[in-house]
Amino acid sequence: MSSISRRSFVASAAATLLARPALSRSADSRTLRLVPQADLANLDPIWTPAAVTNTHGYTIFDTLYAFDERLQIKPQMAEGHEVSDDQLTWTIRLRPGLKFHDGEPVRARDCVASLIRWSKRDAFGQMLSKCVDAWEHSDDRTVRIKLAKPFPRLLDGIGKRALYTPFIMPERLALTDPNKQVTEMVGSGPYRFLRDEWSVGNRAAYARFEGYIPRDEPASLLSGGKRAAFERIEWQIIPDASTAVAALAKGEVDWVEQTLPDLNPVLARNRNVYVEQLDQYGLISFLRFNTLTAPFNNGKLRHALLGAIDQTAYMEAVTGGNLKWRACASMFPCGMPFSNELGAQFLRSPPDLNKAREAVKASGYAGERVVIMSPSDFPSIGPLADVTADAFSKVGLNVDLQVMDWGTLVQRRTSKAPVESGGWSIFHSWAPAVNMMNPVLNDYTRGLGAGGYFGWYENAEIEKLVGDWMTAVTDQARQSVFDAIQTQTWEAPPTILLGQYFPTTALRADLAGRIPVTSPLPWNIHRI
Structure with missing residues (x-):
């Protein structure tokens, strides 16, 4: 978006806030009205890792363990656990009084079935399941996991946040x-x-x-006492950003999950609203290749396209100059331990498009159609696709930019068909930095192939390195693994990180207690 069009947009949005008629009556004190960052088109957070579905999951499900604000794993549905002397048997005891929404008690067999289903979708879970001899329940409150060999990071797996969060559901559903x-x-x-x-x-x-019984301790990120202050939560799907902030300004909604950067100055002038950074770690924007089908089953082509990447262009497209951001030439979030910017030699600003064009030719690219999926209703993702389509066209790719809603994109990216049969070549998204802070959590560099993240990148050497990280006991050994994984992935990247930015959220001034995380969690927040 040009500076002139941005000024026009902001002026129009400001007028909208003053002139737009009310959408509905103001929310009552017992209801929290949220505008999520995308439409809730799919409900199962084990079937899709979409952020909006994960937020939906945290609203209605719970987990055995969870991260606290120091990123330490704490018991959640679990009362606690014991580990045998040989480290091969983990016994987890459930808290008493846990109930499902249908009135049935939460039993250990529900947890076992849920963990098994999760482990078949999640990269961390797949690694854990290879070490499991048996998932068992000895009674209604006791889960027992028997291992073939020690797995010291077991709690990190069953307490992880995403891509697939190990939510507990009834056995019949799991x-x-x-x-x-x-x-x-x-x-x-x-x-x-x-x-x-x-x-x-x-x-x-x-x-x-x-019937929910929160833990006794205070809420801490994804753990602790999840106290629900509101009788009711309503998600209002409002794709148009100016309409969403107008509703917020008038008190028709209480919370806009992610604000469009251009509108933040307008919101800042409204004393009934406050805007704040989502969390301290930020989001990572990324481009994902389909490495299963042509043309991006060609690793040389993927590497050649690094020369066309301009992180400044991507970050300006999604921040508009109104959000904090940084370039990041790493396969892990910058600013976190062990994340060296080993891609600095490949990502240069501004890029040399002539050199990239020659590299594309040398890769053996034969003019195959490149289908780039772009969501029309997701302002923090759609512009990324526009930048990619423009840059890749300039270096000689036969680009087919296809615009669709986010729900359709989420379903279509599961297809492994070639583009001629409704498949895809590239999609874009973002991920919270904490979701990819180490080798086992970073699904975007994992090499699991058909069982891994969309794009189905396969690399046995990376999976070996991930295993090495799981058993590393010194910082030197951990650093070695981080760097080795980066060296592998930069040579033929399955994913290209497009920058790290720090989006904002906006709430009515009478709300307090928001958990500082990238999802609009429904507990702890309350009216004052």
Whole structure:
């Protein structure tokens, strides 16, 4: 977006805030009205890693363990655990009184079935499952995991946040094929899903679950006491950013999950609203190749395209100069331990497009169509696709930019078909930096192939290195693994990081207690 069009947009948005008629009556004190960053088109957070579905998951489900604000794993549904002297048996005891939304008690067999289903979708889970001899339940409150060999980071796996969070659901639902969606939403979290009120493209609603028993301690990031202050939560799907902030300014909604940077100056002038950074770690924008089909099954072509990447162009497209951001020439989030910028030799600003064009020719690219999927209703992702389409066209790729809504993109990226049969070549997204801070969590560099993240990159050497990191006991050994993984991935990258930025969220001034994380978590927040 040019500076002139940005000024026009902001002026128009400011006028909108003053002139737009009300959408509905103001929210009452018992209801929290949220505008999520995308439409809730898919419900099963084990079937899709979409951020909006993961937020939906945290609203209605709970986990055995979870990260606290220091990024330490703490018991959540679990009361605690014991590990045998030989490190081969982990015994986890559930907290008493846990209930599902249908009134049934949470039993150990529900947890076992949920962990098994999760482990078939998640990269960390797949690594763990290879070491598991048996997932067992000795009684209704005791989960027992028997290992073939020690797995010291077991709690890091079953307490991870994403891509696939190991949410606990009833056994009858957890027995669903992990490649098929669960559509009946029965959790044990602080809110229950109101299926009859769900309307794709319009709204979703949740009611406080009176049977939920929070932990005694204060809330701490994804762990601790999840206290639900509101009787009801409503998600209003408003794709147009100016309409969303106008609704916020008028008190028709309470919270806009992610604000468009151009509108932040407008919001800052409204004393009934406050804007703050989502969290301290930020988001990583990325480009993902489909390495399974032509043309990006050609690693030389993927490497050649590094020369066309201009992180400044990407970051300006999504921040508009109104958000903090940084270039990051690493395959891990910059500013975190062990993340060296080993890609600095490949990512240069401004890029040399002539040199990149020659590298594309030398790679053996034969003019195959490159389908870039772009979401029309996701302002922090759609512009990335525009930048890529322009740059890759300039270096000689036969680009086909296809615009669709985010829900359609999320479903289509599961296709492994060639582009001639409805497949895809590239999509863009972002991930919270904490979700990719180490080799086992970073699904975008993992080499699991058909069982891994969309794009299905396969690299046995990287998987060996991930295993080495799991058993590394010194910082020197950990650093060696981080650097070796980067060396491998920069040679034929399955993913290209496009920059690290720090988006903002906006809330009505009478709300307090927001958990400082990249998802709009429904607990702890309350009216004052």
